[in-house]
Amino acid sequence: MSRTEASLHERARAVAVSGAVLGIVAALAPFGLVLRQTRIDRGAGVSLVDALGAWWWAIVACWLLVALLARSRLPLRPRGVAASLLSGLAPVLALWQAGVFAAAYATKAGDLSRVSLGPGFWLTAAAAYVAVFAATAWLEPGLLRAALSYGPFAGAGALVAGGALSDLGILKEYANNADAFGKQFALHLGYVGASVAVGLALGLALGLLAARRPASEPAVFGALNVLQVLPTLAFIGLLYPVLTRLSERAPVLASLGVRGVGWAPVVIVLAAYAVYPIARNTHAALTSLDPAVIDAARGIGMAPVQVLARVELPLATPVILAGLRVALVQTTAGAIIAGLVGGGGLGTFVFLGASETASDLMLLGVVPIVALALTFDRGLSGIETALTRWKEPA
Amino acid sequence: MRARSVDRQALTRWLGIAALAAATAWMTFDARGFERLLRVLAPGETSWLYPTKPLTTLMAEQIWLAAAASALATAAGFALGALALTRFGIAFRDLVLSAGSLAQTVPTVALMALLVPLTGYGPEPVIIALTLYGILPIALNVISGIESVPPDVRDAATGIGMRRWQRVIRVELPLAWPVIVGGIKNVVVINVSAATLGAVVAAGGLGMPILAGFHDYNDAYILQGALPSIALALLADRLLTVRPRWERG
Numbered sequence: 001m002s003r004t005e006a007s008l009h010e011r012a013r014a015v016a017v018s019g020a021v022l023g024i025v026a027a028l029a030p031f032g033l034v035l036r037q038t039r040i041d042r043g044a045g046v047s048l049v050d051a052l053g054a055w056w057w058a059i060v061a062c063w064l065l066v067a068l069l070a071r072s073r074l075p076l077r078p079r080g081v082a083a084s085l086l087s088g089l090a091p092v093l094a095l096w097q098a099g100v101f102a103a104a105y106a107t108k109a110g111d112l113s114r115v116s117l118g119p120g121f122w123l124t125a126a127a128a129y130v131a132v133f134a135a136t137a138w139l140e141p142g143l144l145r146a147a148l149s150y151g152p153f154a155g156a157g158a159l160v161a162g163g164a165l166s167d168l169g170i171l172k173e174y175a176n177n178a179d180a181f182g183k184q185f186a187l188h189l190g191y192v193g194a195s196v197a198v199g200l201a202l203g204l205a206l207g208l209l210a211a212r213r214p215a216s217e218p219a220v221f222g223a224l225n226v227l228q229v230l231p232t233l234a235f236i237g238l239l240y241p242v243l244t245r246l247s248e249r250a251p252v253l254a255s256l257g258v259r260g261v262g263w264a265p266v267v268i269v270l271a272a273y274a275v276y277p278i279a280r281n282t283h284a285a286l287t288s289l290d291p292a293v294i295d296a297a298r299g300i301g302m303a304p305v306q307v308l309a310r311v312e313l314p315l316a317t318p319v320i321l322a323g324l325r326v327a328l329v330q331t332t333a334g335a336i337i338a339g340l341v342g343g344g345g346l347g348t349f350v351f352l353g354a355s356e357t358a359s360d361l362m363l364l365g366v367v368p369i370v371a372l373a374l375t376f377d378r379g380l381s382g383i384e385t386a387l388t389r390w391k392e393p394a
Numbered sequence: 395m396r397a398r399s400v401d402r403q404a405l406t407r408w409l410g411i412a413a414l415a416a417a418t419a420w421m422t423f424d425a426r427g428f429e430r431l432l433r434v435l436a437p438g439e440t441s442w443l444y445p446t447k448p449l450t451t452l453m454a455e456q457i458w459l460a461a462a463a464s465a466l467a468t469a470a471g472f473a474l475g476a477l478a479l480t481r482f483g484i485a486f487r488d489l490v491l492s493a494g495s496l497a498q499t500v501p502t503v504a505l506m507a508l509l510v511p512l513t514g515y516g517p518e519p520v521i522i523a524l525t526l527y528g529i530l531p532i533a534l535n536v537i538s539g540i541e542s543v544p545p546d547v548r549d550a551a552t553g554i555g556m557r558r559w560q561r562v563i564r565v566e567l568p569l570a571w572p573v574i575v576g577g578i579k580n581v582v583v584i585n586v587s588a589a590t591l592g593a594v595v596a597a598g599g600l601g602m603p604i605l606a607g608f609h610d611y612n613d614a615y616i617l618q619g620a621l622p623s624i625a626l627a628l629l630a631d632r633l634l635t636v637r638p639r640w641e642r643g
Contacts, residue, residue, distance in 0.1 A: 011485030018486075129493075230627065234623040238620050330498070340503075340608075342608075350504050350507055362504070362507050366508065370499045
């Protein structure tokens with residue numbers, strides 16, 4: 001083990017301890033859960049310790065054990081496995097017991113009442129993120145480390161799927177909007193897919209153009225940069241009169257649903273934002289290839305198209321994928337705007353919730369957006385790592 | 395030859411900045427002139443200026459939201475970056491990096507909306523949300539700026555007898571300054587643009603007429619908010635971005 005690795009492992013101790021301390025603070029914080037008489041009530045806070053009955057000590061014990069493990073002399077592997085398991089367990093336990101508490105509260109306070117996850121719970125989740133981040137640093141990269149990092153998400157998913165949380169506010173909102181949720185979720189994914197597909201095609205083309213004709217580079221990236229700076233609302237606003245008139249003049253477009261509001265401006269704007277990271281990375285990847293490799297490919301008689309398709313693009317793929325990942329995450333978050341301009345998608349719940357100050361309805365939109373973005377981010381970076389390893393065997 | 399082409403680049407840049415500044419100022423202060431333009435662009439409407447507030451107020455609100463959030467994010471980002479560089483804090487460096495990419499997955503406007511139950515409608519949720527988004531990029535630039543100071547320079551400063559804090563203030567900070575300022579400028583550019591979204595939580599700013607226009611199907615209101623906010627965002631970008639973005643890596 002190198003000296004820097006050893007010091008990294010030592011440093012992770014302090015991070016894990018601070019995660020555990022944050023976890024205990026979060027459990028004691030006054031707004032662990034928020035109790036409301038109605039769904040739009042301002043609500044009163046109750047700490048996790050007060051809400052979770054006898055279970056509070058299990059959560060605090062998790063954090064205390066994490067802190068002890070972090071200070072212990074146990075070998076790296078058992079220390080890492082135990083500390084990440086316990087850190088991941090704490091928020092899942094809290095979530096499960098919050099569901100139990102919500103069920104009891106509902107029978108007591110009536111059907112209109114709501115129990116929502118409050119800042120104290122989200123802080124517990126943040127504490128777990130910190131502690132798991134530190135504890136997995138003691139493990140070698142691999143399947144075990146991945147399982148321990150993503151285990152808490154699986155746990156939360158299992159609780160939702162198993163119905164243990166169905167009395168929590170966010171899932172009550174889901175139950176009230178189940179049909180709409182499925183439709184808006186699919187629509188959101190559709191916006192992301194369409195915009196990123198257009199962005200990918202244009203980004204590859206413009207990146208290639210800028211790499212092949214350096215004279216075009218300032219114009220290409222200058223224009224993309226201007227698009228990048230435009231405020232989302234203003235960009236959609238600018239398209240509004242243009243698209244309205246287009247749809248009046250061309251009945252074909254109108255029959256496709258192209259209007260000043262709706263799907264058309266959303267996809268145009270999101271695609272325009274998505275081009276930049278892909279074009280930039282394509283350009284960077286193609287201009288940084290080893291010229292000797294390209295000479296060799298030409299030397300064995302490959303045509304320029306073959307060199308591009310069979311040598312340059314495969315070598316550039318990991319870097320282009322990194323750009324695609326940025327575009328995907330950005331677009332998944334950005335597609336929320338569709339809910340504001342009559343385009344639907346998960347943003348619908350966020351803006352409807354904002355107008356009613358109903359936090360649970362807002363979360364019904366935000367939580368799936370974040371989950372989608374994280375899935376795209378982790379999935380694509382996994383593919384990037386796999387491709388890089390495959391290209392450069394250690 | 396080289397010098398002349400640099401001069402020409404600088405000249406084009408300043409011409410662009412002057413044009414954008416003039417356009418922004420004209421739209422903001424010459425309400426009648428701007429209304430004449432809106433009448434031409436949206437001839438079908440019967441009302442061309444957002445009635446609730448004049449553009450001077452909306453522009454001031456937009457700038458105030460962006461400035462307040464940028465100032466708070468700079469202060470907090472500096473503190474966090476400095477903390478992450480102390481002997482104790484260095485352990486948290488990777489965590490800050492990782493949390494920064496995690497924060498990208500939460501839409502800005504969603505955070506503004508989620509803050510409303512805590513803060514009420516108005517400028518507060520916007521300033522808090524934009525501050526939170528700005529802290530990590532600034533902290534990251536403080537960290538990478540200080541870390542980019544060559545070890546030789548650091549050793550030399552220690553060698554001539556500087557204390558640790560003297561070395562930080564007189565050697566490391568000046569050398570890291572361009573990177574740190576670059577990070578702050580990026581955050582300001584993002585905030586000037588994102589403040590438009592503040593209209594969603596009734597914070598004021600140039601998004602207000604845009605939303606009112608969508609609501610009333612009034613092209614003129616939409617353009618009255620969109621054109622100045624675009625001019626302002628481009629002006630901030632041109633003014634603060636010295637090197638073109640694609641060369642920044």
